[in-house]
Amino acid sequence: MKSAYIDYSMSVIVARALPDVRDGMKPVHRRVLFGMYELGVFSNRPYKKSARIVGEVLGKFHPHGDSSVYDTMVRMAQEWSLRYPLVDGQGNFGSVDGDSPAAMRYTEARLAKIAEEMLTDLDKETVDMQLNFDDTIYEPVVLPAMVPNLLVNGASGIAVGMATNMAPHNLSEIVDGIIAYIDNNDISISELMNYIKAPDFPTGGIIYGYEGVKSAFETGRGRIVIRGKVTVEETPSGRERIIVTELPYQVNKADMIKKTADLVNEKKLDGIADINDESDRNGMRIVYDLKRDAMASIVINKLYKMTALQSSFSVNNIALVNGRPEALNLKGLIKHYVNHRHEVVIRRTEYNLREAEKKAHILEGLIIALDHIDEVIALIRASKTPDDARKGLVERFELSEIQAKAILDMRLQKLTGLERDKLKTDYEELMKRIGELKEILANVELRMGIIKDELRRIKEKYGDERCSEIVYTAEDIRMEDVIPDEPVVITISHLGYIKRTPLTEYRVQNRGGRGSRGSTTRDEDFLEHLFVATNHNYMLFFTEQGKVYWLRVFEIPEGSKTSKGRAIQNIIQLSPDDSVKAYINVKTLKDEEYINNNYIILATKHGTIKKTSLEAYSRPRTNGINAITIHEGDELIAARLTNGNSEVLLALKSGRAIRFNENTVRAMGRTAAGVRGIKLASDKDEVIGMICVEDDSYDILVVSEKGYGKRSKLEDYRVTNRGGKGVKTINITEKTGNLIAIKNVRDEDDLMIINKSGIVIRIPVADLRVMGRATQGVRLINLKDDDEIAAVAKVEAFDELNDTEEENPENLPDENGDNSEKADTEEKDS
Incomplete structure (x- = not known):
């Protein structure tokens, strides 16, 4: 049973159900076309009864039921079944409604013009021939296939343990794609798709969505949705x-x-x-x-x-390659077709060369005879029999038997002057042709040029416009492809309104200015958080209750500098009593090496710190996941991305800060509560910020509520053990107010300061001089009345901001006319 079934299954796979990758035909299709070729029912001859053709194919090549042959021939004639029908039928060949065709005794058929291209050069020993089922006549193993039939007409078949379902394509597109492949064998599939857009179905319709097409071209499998x-x-x-x-x-x-x-x-x-x-x-x-x-x-x-009205076509490109079934992508199909055509061109050239050399050999003999015509005539007249004459010619003029026979068969009219000249001209042309054929066999580029020329002729003769339209769906157009990866400013107000604004909308001002109008907010609202990212980044949102949410930056609604933004609850599913406190800008969450070698450090208001691998946060759900367990009365205030070797600085409202190595905090699970990072000075004290630094190239910048700030060297903060009280970072007085922000900065960075009244100012860090750790600092921004600073953010330098004063006319003193000289004087006085 086992061996018999394997034999049967192999027979079905190889000799019945799967098409050959070279000509795209199953044996029955090939036999129908070859039977019609043998019968001589070409496109320029009268139609013949279908029963006559079926009888020819059955009797000579295909020992199966007549319906299998007739049904095959009918399908090859239906313009709604084949993109380029191979049989020209006359009579009732069925309909798109599923009506069956008339019986074969009523219908007639002949080869379609394009089918003759499949059979061209069959008589020139271009393909292998095999004996038929009773070993009496020969049939082709494969057709020469000047038309890339498998690609343009597709195929479908169910074998044993496997099936194939290949889509039809547009001939013009396929020819362009094959020529592009010949010109560059290393062409990528995405580059081929510039030529071959998508399958092209004979019934037209709309290909809805491109993901399935892309998958089919790249892997050989894909589901293509088609709509009427x-x-x-x-x-x-x-x-x-x-x-x-x-x-x-x-x-x-x-x-x-x-x-x-x-x-x-x-x-x-x-x-x-x-x-x-x-x-x-x-x-x-x-x-x-x-x-x-x-x-x-x-x-x-x-x-x-x-x-x-909407259905799908499941592509499964399985074809026979050297007699073995193989799954193929678009490039694989093209490669095998080009290899087949290359072999056909070589074999055809070799055949033409052999024939030309045979003819040249005979012409050489005839020319020798004409040059010695009197002697030849005398020799023939003196011979008793034709055999004697032939032997005499061979011996006298050192001719071959073939040449001697040709001389004896020569007609007397060849002796005229004109005929003799014509013989010599023919011989010269033949020798030139032989030279060309030998050059073709010696030069692969010439052969590829011939393949391309033949394909261009096929395109010119049979190419047409696409039948199926392509409509791209939202899923096909990845937002990354549409949205440029530009730097943007993300702002979130106290009441939870979020927006992204191009960074270029914020102009650089001199220190001490009044600032320009930022976001429009309600009286009780003010801008509380600001973050700089690029459109393609991922953003992790950490809430005060210790949950984390995930968004792409381009998914955040865009707004102008003065717009209010959109409520964050409408974008991520926050619980009503929760609010976003920290953000992390992550380049990618897809790279395993990246997420396993980076960490997130979280800090809470009461001085707790926690370190977790980024991998733990790489699969958030839409309703958020737990990032840290928060104790009652505490809340999350900061989150930072690190590489595992950073130093952490925590700052308190009371003006103290601690610096310790990240390695002193072990990595914990996602739901752990963390360990102590800094000891609070009093019950009213709290952590206001955390920074992580990897080297001492950064300075430490601190800002107080009343607009004072300063830069200090990192080395001024000595490294201690975590959990200590820290050291003084700014001298807190009534004039300065409590500490509100701590940032790590460089000269090329800018500082963005947002007041509770909604005023935004942007100043270069380079304008701030470095001073001692325990000093009061200088005035960064002039505040009106009881206004205070709401939030401070660092803006890293981007190339597009490095414009000259002349190129950036907005780089002027601020709206109130304050300039840097006046501001400096005020600071000196203070």
Whole structure:
């Protein structure tokens, strides 16, 4: 049983169900075309009865049922089944409604013009021949296939343990793609897709979505969604009607109409009053009359969802390569076709060379005879028999038997002067042709040029416009491809309004200015958080209750510098009593090496610190996941991304700061509570910020509520053990107010300061001089009345901001006329 079944399955796979990658044909298709070729029913000859053709194929090549041969021939003649039909049928060959064709005794057929291209050069020993089932005559193992049939017409078949389903394509696109491959064998599939856009189905329709096409081209497998082509018309009475003019590939029109009518009758499909099939010889037209209150767009979507008006074509490119089934992508199919055509060109050239050399050999003999014609005539007249004459010629003139025979067969008219000149001219042309053929065999580029020229001729002769339209869906267009990866400012207000604004909207001002108007906020609202990122980054949002949410930066709504933004609850699903406190800008969450070698350090208001691998946060859900366990009365205030070797600085409202090595904090799980980072000075004290630094190239910048700040060297903060009280970082007085922010900065950075009144100022860090750790600092921003600083953010330098004063006319003193000299004088006085 086992061996017999394996034999059977191999027979089905190799000799019945799967197409050959070279000519795209199964044995039955090849035999039908070869049988018609042998019968001589070419496109320029009269049609022959189908029964005559089927009998020829059955009797000589295909020992199976006559229906298998006739059904194959019928399908090859149906313009809705094959993108480029290979048989020209006359009579009833069925319909798109699934009507069966007339019996073979009534129909007639002949080869289509394009099918003759598949058989061109078959008589020039271009392909291997094999004996038929009774070893009496030869049939081709494969056709020369000047047309890339497998790619343009596709194939489908169910074997044993495997199946194939290959889509048809547009001939013009395929030829362009093959030529591009010949010109560059290393061409990528994405580059090939510039030439070959998508499958092209004979029934037209709309290819809806590109992901399936891309997958099919790249892997050989993919699901392509096809929709019928639909338009909406208005009747004279004012009602709407839906008109379908094209159907998805392989959809039976009559069945689809019947099933749609059943859905309407069962009240599963609303809005349709009547269905009519108005198709005729001019084309397809299915009319759905709508009820008065029905909306066409809604009914169309229901038709797509519930009926065969939208169907899918599952591509599975399996073909026989050297007799073995193989899954192939687009480039693989093209490569095997080009290799086949290359072999055909070589074998055809070798055949033509052999024939030319045979002819040249005979002409050489004839020319010798003409040069010694009197002697030849005398020799022939003196011979008793033709054999004696032949032997005499061979011996006298050192000719071959073939040449001697040709001389004896020569007609007397060849002796005229004109004929003698013509012989010599023919010989010269033949020798030139032999030289060309030898050059072709010696030069692969010439052979590839011939393949390209033949393909261009095929395209010119049979190429046409696409039948199927391509419509890209939202899923196909990755937002990254549409949105440039530019730096943006993310701002979040106290009441939770978020937006992103191009960084270039914020202009650089001199220190001590009043600032320009930033976000428009309500009286009780003010900007509380600001973050700089680029559009393609990932952002992790950490809330005060210890949860984390995930967004791409481009998913944050864009707004101008003065717009309010959008409530964050509308973008991420925050619980009503929670608010976002910290953000981490992450380049990617897809790179395993990156997420396993980077860490997130979290700090809470009460001085707790926690370190966790980024990998633990790489799979957030839409409703958030726990990032840290927060104790009662505490809340998360900061989160930082590190590489595992950073130093951490925590700053307190009371003006103290601690510096310790990240290695003193062990990595914990996502739900752990963490360890003590700094000891609070009092019950009213709290942590206001955390920074992580990797080297001493950064300075430490601190800012107080009343607008004072200063830069200090990192080395001024000695490294201690975590959990200590820290050292003084700014001298806190009533004039300065409590400490509000701590940042690590460099000269090329800018500082953005936001007041509770909504005023935004941007100043270069380079304008701030470095001073001692325990000093009071200098005034950074002039505050009106009881206004205070709400938030401070560091803006890292970007190339597009390094413009000269002349190029950036906005780089002027601020709106209130304050300039740097006046500001410096005020600071000296203070």
